[in-house]
Amino acid sequence: MKKTLITAVLFLFFGVSLISQNRNLQRKTDYFSKLVDQSNTGEIYDTNHPDNYVGTPYYNDSYLLGNIYYNNEPAHKNVALRYNVIADEIEYKETLSVDNDLAKAIIKSKDIYVTINNQQIVFIPSNGYFLVLEDGNNFSLIKKITKKYFPHRPPANSYDQGSLPTFADRIAYYIYSKEGEIHELPKSKSKKLKAFGNSEKLVKDYTKENDLDLNKEKDLKQIVMYLNSVKGATLQ
Helix, strand or coil, rough: HHHHHHHHHHHHHHHCCCCCHHHHHHHHHHHHHHHHHHHHHCCCCCCHHHHEEECCCCCCCCEEEEEEEECCCEEEEEEEEEEEECEEEEEEEEECCCCHHHHHEEECCCCCEEEEECCEEEEEEECCCEEEECCCCCCEEEEEEEEEEEEEECCCCCCCCCEECCCEEEEEEEEEEEECCEEECCCCCCHHHHHHHHHHHHHHHHHCCCCCCCCCHHHHHHEEEEEHCCCCCCCC
16 A cells, blocks of 8 residues: 555656656746747747748647656646657647647656657657657667758849748658667668668568668658567667
8 A cells, every 4th residue: 555655656746747847947947948939939930820931840830639658657648739840849738728828848858758649759868859650679760850941031033932931841760779779761772771780681672572662651660660570680
């Protein structure tokens, strides 16, 4: 009974601490969140007028319901979440109806991840947030999204229409191993193959046999699933 009570108290403490580990840390989190909004998002994007832009600084422009997990256990369910890609922050509100100005940034930790609309997003120290596409026992396929911002360009002359402020997606794929190693997959197919190291021939043969394209996301997911099924497969 005492063990159950202690577990419940600890879980409650850690659930709250994801957003506010203590008052001092929360003040730091609030300040950093505001700084991010002002320097990376607020000054270059008005969420009230998305038609004035091409693209968005967010993974999804709107807040969506999702869950926050701590050490693989659900800590906050059905809360409003939004991934601010350009700031590399997960923004959090208790409900969808809470004013966006009251949103906070989730503390970045490898022990904390979220699911937004069933898409898992994890934090890897020194690398930032990644979308998990395939999660296996030995290898995971993860995707890094960044945004390149191009400011408004006024017309150069009467024949030029100029351009709206634009957020262009930049996407990179990585293999993450159970040892915590992260390997970027280059854009070219030949270099992608080499990135699989000792498993290069395995991947090459499997790709050929199944008519897969290393530059297609769904095929990369299938390849990583296959590698997880091969005993002794490594990237070294």
